[in-house]
Amino acid sequence: MSRRAVIVLALAVIALLAIAPFYATSFTITLLNYIGIYALVALGVVLLTGFGGMTSFGQAAFVGIAAYGTAWLTTAEGASPWLGLLFALALTGLVATLLGAVTLRLGGHYLPLGTVAWGLAIFFLFGNFEALGRHNGLANVPPIYVGPFSLEPTDAIYYLIWAMLIAATILVGNLLGSREGRAIRSLRGGVVMVESLGINVFRIRLITFVLAALLAGLSGWLYAHMSRFVSPAPFDLRMGIQYLFMAILGGSGHILGAVVGAALITLLEDGLQDLLPLFVRDGQQLEVIVFAVIYVLVLQFARGGVMPLVLRYLPRRTRKRIAAAEPMPRRMMPKPGSPLLKVERLVKRFGGLEAVSGVGFDVAAGEIVAVIGPNGAGKSTVFNLITGALPSDAGKVVFLGEDITRANQRRIAAAGIARTFQHVKLRSSMSLLDNVLLGTYLRTRSGFVAGALRFDRAEEARARFEALRQLERVGLGADPNEPAGNLPLGRQRILEVARALAADPALIILDEPAAGLSRPEKRALAELLRALRKEGVTVLLVEHDVEFVMTLVDRIVVMDFGSKLVEGAPAAVRDDPRVQEAYLGSVA
Amino acid sequence: MTPDIGLILGIDGIATGSIYILVGLGLVLIFSVTRVVFVPFGDIVAFSALTLAAIQLGRLPGTVYMIATLAAVACLVEIGHHLRRGQPRRIPRSLLYYGVLPLIPAAICFFSAGANLPSWLQIPLAIALVVPIGPLIERIALRPLADASVLLLLVVSVALTFGLSGLGLLFFGPEGFRTKPLTTEIFRFGPVILTAQTILMVATAAIFSLLLFLFFEQTLIGKALRATSINRIGARIVGIRPANASALAFLLASLLGAVSGILIGPTTTFYYDSGFIIGLKAFVGAIIGGLTSYPGTALGALLVGVLESFASYWNSALKEVVVFSVLIPVLLWRSLSLVQVDEEDEEVEG
Numbered sequence: 001m002s003r004r005a006v007i008v009l010a011l012a013v014i015a016l017l018a019i020a021p022f023y024a025t026s027f028t029i030t031l032l033n034y035i036g037i038y039a040l041v042a043l044g045v046v047l048l049t050g051f052g053g054m055t056s057f058g059q060a061a062f063v064g065i066a067a068y069g070t071a072w073l074t075t076a077e078g079a080s081p082w083l084g085l086l087f088a089l090a091l092t093g094l095v096a097t098l099l100g101a102v103t104l105r106l107g108g109h110y111l112p113l114g115t116v117a118w119g120l121a122i123f124f125l126f127g128n129f130e131a132l133g134r135h136n137g138l139a140n141v142p143p144i145y146v147g148p149f150s151l152e153p154t155d156a157i158y159y160l161i162w163a164m165l166i167a168a169t170i171l172v173g174n175l176l177g178s179r180e181g182r183a184i185r186s187l188r189g190g191v192v193m194v195e196s197l198g199i200n201v202f203r204i205r206l207i208t209f210v211l212a213a214l215l216a217g218l219s220g221w222l223y224a225h226m227s228r229f230v231s232p233a234p235f236d237l238r239m240g241i242q243y244l245f246m247a248i249l250g251g252s253g254h255i256l257g258a259v260v261g262a263a264l265i266t267l268l269e270d271g272l273q274d275l276l277p278l279f280v281r282d283g284q285q286l287e288v289i290v291f292a293v294i295y296v297l298v299l300q301f302a303r304g305g306v307m308p309l310v311l312r313y314l315p316r317r318t319r320k321r322i323a324a325a326e327p328m329p330r331r332m333m334p335k336p337g338s339p340l341l342k343v344e345r346l347v348k349r350f351g352g353l354e355a356v357s358g359v360g361f362d363v364a365a366g367e368i369v370a371v372i373g374p375n376g377a378g379k380s381t382v383f384n385l386i387t388g389a390l391p392s393d394a395g396k397v398v399f400l401g402e403d404i405t406r407a408n409q410r411r412i413a414a415a416g417i418a419r420t421f422q423h424v425k426l427r428s429s430m431s432l433l434d435n436v437l438l439g440t441y442l443r444t445r446s447g448f449v450a451g452a453l454r455f456d457r458a459e460e461a462r463a464r465f466e467a468l469r470q471l472e473r474v475g476l477g478a479d480p481n482e483p484a485g486n487l488p489l490g491r492q493r494i495l496e497v498a499r500a501l502a503a504d505p506a507l508i509i510l511d512e513p514a515a516g517l518s519r520p521e522k523r524a525l526a527e528l529l530r531a532l533r534k535e536g537v538t539v540l541l542v543e544h545d546v547e548f549v550m551t552l553v554d555r556i557v558v559m560d561f562g563s564k565l566v567e568g569a570p571a572a573v574r575d576d577p578r579v580q581e582a583y584l585g586s587v588a
Numbered sequence: 589m590t591p592d593i594g595l596i597l598g599i600d601g602i603a604t605g606s607i608y609i610l611v612g613l614g615l616v617l618i619f620s621v622t623r624v625v626f627v628p629f630g631d632i633v634a635f636s637a638l639t640l641a642a643i644q645l646g647r648l649p650g651t652v653y654m655i656a657t658l659a660a661v662a663c664l665v666e667i668g669h670h671l672r673r674g675q676p677r678r679i680p681r682s683l684l685y686y687g688v689l690p691l692i693p694a695a696i697c698f699f700s701a702g703a704n705l706p707s708w709l710q711i712p713l714a715i716a717l718v719v720p721i722g723p724l725i726e727r728i729a730l731r732p733l734a735d736a737s738v739l740l741l742l743v744v745s746v747a748l749t750f751g752l753s754g755l756g757l758l759f760f761g762p763e764g765f766r767t768k769p770l771t772t773e774i775f776r777f778g779p780v781i782l783t784a785q786t787i788l789m790v791a792t793a794a795i796f797s798l799l800l801f802l803f804f805e806q807t808l809i810g811k812a813l814r815a816t817s818i819n820r821i822g823a824r825i826v827g828i829r830p831a832n833a834s835a836l837a838f839l840l841a842s843l844l845g846a847v848s849g850i851l852i853g854p855t856t857t858f859y860y861d862s863g864f865i866i867g868l869k870a871f872v873g874a875i876i877g878g879l880t881s882y883p884g885t886a887l888g889a890l891l892v893g894v895l896e897s898f899a900s901y902w903n904s905a906l907k908e909v910v911v912f913s914v915l916i917p918v919l920l921w922r923s924l925s926l927v928q929v930d931e932e933d934e935e936v937e938g
Contacts, residue, residue, distance in 0.1 A: 055739055057746060102920045109625055109738050113875060114919050116627075116746075116868065121912040128905045241746055248743070286758065292751025296729045299744050 003315045017162060021155030029155045031270060033226060035263045036161035040168060040219035042246040042258035044212030047172055049244065050252030051181075052208040053188035054104070058115035059243045061122040062213040064235025066092045066220030068126060071138040071230045076131070081144045085221050092217030093210055100209040105202060119237045126232040137231025144225045157226050164222065165259070168215060171452040173255050178451025178460065179437075179444050184208050186427055186438055192389050193425035197503065198413035198442035207448060216243075245295050251307025253429075260306050268294075319481050322433070325465040328443055331416060331504050333536030334400060336366035340538050341507060346385050346395035348378075355381045357562040358395070363507070368529060368539040370549045373559035374582060379542045380422045382559070383509055386540075387419050388412045400506065414442055418505035420496035422512055422542070428485025432476055432495060435484050436467040439502030470498040475524060490516030494525070501532075508532070510541040514548050526552045550574065558582070592779055597897045603786040603855075605893020606793035607633075610848040611870035612889040613800060613882060614841035618722075620817035620880055621837035624730055625742045628749040630867020631756060632721055632842055636849025637858040638756075640714040641765035648701040650759030651717045652694045657755070658724040662686040665728055686727060690720030715846040722842030723835050725752075731831060749864060756860030764862075767853035789851050796844060797886060803840075813837060865908070869896065872915050878922070 021029055041059050048054050069091040070084030079087075103114040127135045143152035144160065151157040175181045183204045186194050191201045224230050242265065250261025272287045279286075298305065334340055341363040348356040356378045363369050371379045384390040386397055388409040397405045404412050418439070426435050440463045446456035471477045474494045476487075484495055493513055500508050514522045522545065529539050529552060543549050549556065549570070556573045558565040560582040566573055573579055611633060618626045635651060642649035666682035693716035705713065729748055733741060773784035804810040816823040816833040824830060849858075852866075873892045877884025892911060899910035 055743065099916070102916050106919055106922065109742050109879075110875070110919060110922065112739065112742055113625065113871065114915060117872065117912040117915040120865075120868065121909045124906070124908045124912075128909070238750070241750070244743065245747065286754065288750045288754035289758070292747050292754065295747035295750070296744060299740065299747065300729075300732050303740070 006314055021158060026154050029158050031266060033154065033158055033161050035259070035266045036158075036165045037219050037223050037226070038243070038246060038266060039165055039259045039262035040222070041216045041243045042250065042262045043165075043168055043172060043255065044215035045243055045247035046250075046252050046255055046258045047176075047184070047215075048208055048212035049247060050254070050257065051176060051188070052184050052205065054205060054209065055112040055244065056115040056209075056212070057112055057237065057240045057244055058119035058122075059212065059216045060235045060237070060240035061119045062092050062096060062216035063220035063223065063239075064122065064126055064230075064232070065095055066217035067224040067230045067235070068132055068138070068220075070221050071141045071224045072132065074142050074225075075138055075140055081142060081221075081225050084225075085218075088221045088224075089214055089217050092213050092220070096210045096213030097206065100206045100213075104205045104209060115240070116237065119240045123232055123236045126235065133231075135232060137229060139229050141224050141228045141230065143228065151225070157222070161222055161226070164218060168218070169255055169259070172215075174454050175448060175452040176255070178456050179441065179446045179463070180204065180207075180448045180451050182430075182434055182438055183441065185430060185434070189427060190425060192409070193421065194438075195409040196387060196389065196413055196419055197438050197499075198410045199438075200410060211448075245291075247305075248303075249295075249298055249305050251305030251310075253304060254307040254311070257305055257307040260310075264306065265291075322464050322468045322480065323461065325461040327469075328440070328462050328466045328504070331506060333506060334365040336364075336536060338365045340365040340367075340400060341386070341540070342396075342398040343382070343386065344396040344398075346382060346397070347393045348381055348385055348390060349393050355562050356385065356392075359559065359562070359564050360395070361557045361564065361567055363538060363540055365506070365538050366533060366536055367555060368533055368541070368553045369555045369557065370553040371540070371542050371557045371559060372544070372546075372549060373565070377559040378562040379559055380511055383419065383511055383540075383542065386412075387417060387509060413503065416506035417509060418500035418503040418507075419509040420493065420500055420511055420513060424489065424492045424496060426484045426492055426495060426499075429483055431481045432471055432484055432487075432498075433464065433467050433480040435495060436470055436498045436502045437463055439470075439499035440466055441503075443502075443504060467498075467502055470501045471495075473501065474498045474528060475521075488516070490518070490521065493517070494521075497525075497528075505537065507538045507540060510539065510543075512542055512544065514543055514545050522548055593901070595780060597901055598894060599780070599782065599786060601894030601897030602890065603789045603893070604852075604896060605873075605890035606790045607848050607852045607866070608870045608873050608889035608893050609793045609886045610796055610844045610851075611866060612873045612877070612885040613797065614844035614848075615867075615870055615874045616877070616879060616882055616885045617800075617813075617844070618837050618841045619874075621813050622726070622730065622734070622834040623738050623741060624726075624745055624834075625738070625871075625879075626841070627742070627745045627867065627871075628725075628752045628864070629722075629841065629845055630863035630865065630870065631749070631752040631861075632718060632845035632863065633849040633852065633866050634858050634860065634863030635721065635756065635760070636714060636718040636846040637767055637853035637862075638760045638765055638849075638860065639717050640710060640850055640853055641767045641858070642760075643697070643705065643710045643714055644707075644768050645765075646701075646704060649697065649714075649717065650761070651721075652697050654755055654759045655690050655694045655717065655720055655724070658721065658728065659687050659690045662724045662727045665732075686724065690724060693717045693720075711850055714850065715843070718846040718849070719839065719842045722838035722845070726834055726838040731834065734830065734834065753861045753864065756863075760860045762860070764857040764859045766857045767850075769854040770851075785854060792847065792851055796847065797882070800840075800844075800882070809836065869911055872911060872918070875915060875922075876918050 020032060041063055045056065045059060048056055066088035069088040070081065073079045073087045074081055074084045099118055103111050126132055132138060143150050144157065145151065151160055176185065183199045186199065187201065187204060194201050246261035246265050247258055249264055251257030272290055276286050339362060344360045345358045346356050346360065347354065347358060359382055371382065373379055381390065385392045388407055392405060396403065399415055399417060402415060404415060444459055444463050446459050450456045468477060468480055471480055474497055476491065476495060476498060484492065487495060493516060497510065497513055514525055517525060526548060532539060553570060555568065556570055557567045558573055558579050565578055565582055566576050611629065615626060615629055618624055639649040639651045663683055663686050666686050667679055670676055670678045670682065693713060697713060697717055725748065729744060730741065733744060769785060770788060771784040775782045804814055812828045813833055813836065816828055816830055820830050869892050870889055873889030874885045876888025876891060895914060896907055896911050899907040
């Protein structure tokens, strides 16, 4: 399909939706209303699970909190539904913040299990509150009015539902393309890399979680005033699970997956309700079995959901070339030769093993210093201690006069240290450009609101240009939109260097940057590091390639068995008998 | 609340807690060997109670058809698996394991239906009928995903709860059943009244915990299961088949679930979907224990039982809220005592 055909098709779909009340039966409109209401919740799940990597079975509970909130305020207090909206969103946001604060620090399966628990607990609460009508629920919820127009008719609230869905989809789409959106997308995978870029993982998780809950809350508000009645049943755990599967079935890696999934499940449910009674007496029970079979099959054979299958037939989005922009401001580099990093008697124990025992060395501004030593000598551990990825058991690290021994990774990153990892930590499904843009996180300011409303474009243009410049600098500028996972391992290491450079660090810490590179690539890397030194950037690296190290660095620290063996200029270190013994065994 | 009432509630809680212990141990067993958080595990408990109830009433339990359905699907999956790998010679063996073996108790039940079985035979028959459910589900839905992330496996197992509750309704119908009491003896120790049912529940939980402990510590197969739970690839290298290990884990867990159902059957009326909540409460216990520790799970499960008992005295309508809310502080405590580890690739999509 050509690009133009896709645009025509999309416009046709929107036009058909816009005039639906004029040709469709009211039953169809009701179905579309439900699809829209479900899709809002599923959109939150896509944001939370598909992009943020957090799984929740409890979204239905948030829909319920908002629906009950507005239903109670408008029936018991006689307030306007619009006031109900504010109240519903505030209530949902508050509960989500509290629940999130408690559960979001937990990784892996604890969070989804926690969501099961609160989904159940909140559901039982609805059914037992006298003020909420217990299991009978609350009836006579007033319809929404826009000025004098009542949105009571099915095809009137239809427009509100779909307008809100379309607006929410656009805002979420904008957000995902912004600075904080990249941070959300970087959450899928380990947290150490994300924190090393100065991104507060817990904060991003919490905000993403609250945003997903607010989308569910919006849906709950619409639901309460559409059906004019709330009872506990539509907010039980089963519905929460259904929302997750809408997102997975539609394609949780794509924002349109929410609408597709909501539509598929709603239509399927409707179809099954008509079809199954033809075969069995009680269709209800077979319906859940059919759904379970579909879910298991999708998870076994098409984990990406429907969207990737659809996208295969659409033309690839052509991306605009990154335009030149005003360069980003740079940090004042410390005066060459002034003391930059001071490491004193660092100790790290893993159980009974002392991986690092009393290592200390200094690095002056503008130097290239290498830490070398046999495998298992504790070099990477020292780097992890300096950058705060691991807490040290004793000793002290001072950077630019500031004691950073107990500081977390984010503070250390903000102080001006950027790093790469021994085992490459990239987001392989994100593009080269987006990976490097993650490095600019601390140099940019735009928040969630600015990102969603596109107020961040000027800053974003500068950051993109900066990221492209760093990609070009390391020799990866040819195809910035390629997914990082397509690169061979050696070049992925170089991509990490570009990401570190995008942070404009005073000290860059590289863990085996030349591993897996060809000879010419190594030579280019050495050139790059020399150029950095000229700019005043200090380099601290671990590297096994002796030739690379000897010709490049100013000083070498040799480690063996967790201790510093020798420190000095390359030539002196090479001739030191202790070093030869550590590497080659003693010359008996 | 008087001390007497406190005592009664405590004993009651320990009795319920001992069921949660059995279910919780099964959950931990499955999780540690296969990394599957098996949410529908409670359904096996409910099915076991319903099966025994049907046998006692002289009816044909729906379990027979359920097993037949699951076995047929499992056989199809196995045949497809072997054909795709070009090993049709392995099919007969698979049909024996996944088709014939699970159907033996079902066949006995089918042909003896209506006959008044002696009660000493009813319980083992009910257990034997229910036990294949776990391994069959593992084969059908979970083994094809054995290498997926914990999170994906969790999502699948949640999807399975839908399916199992649907199958439960289809085969057992919407009515509730209560099994005949196993014993009606009552013991008095001063003010304390102990029913033999309570003692039986607690003793069975203790015996099975001990058996499980001995199995893991003393037998080679138990050690193989432990090895698989620690490192699947390492276990493979020394010749342990992860597929066999997970089938065995599900089999043992299924047995624990079936026994729990027999024990708890007389104390409450069971419906096709009663198991879900029991499973989740056992989960709360297992999570308190960290999902990997057997003694921790036993303690956590006991705590949940006692908490539930006291909560239902305080406000019986809100007892579920109390039990599930207690998970939140537990998770908070876990998160604060958690050492940050870098988990890579914990994602839903593969």
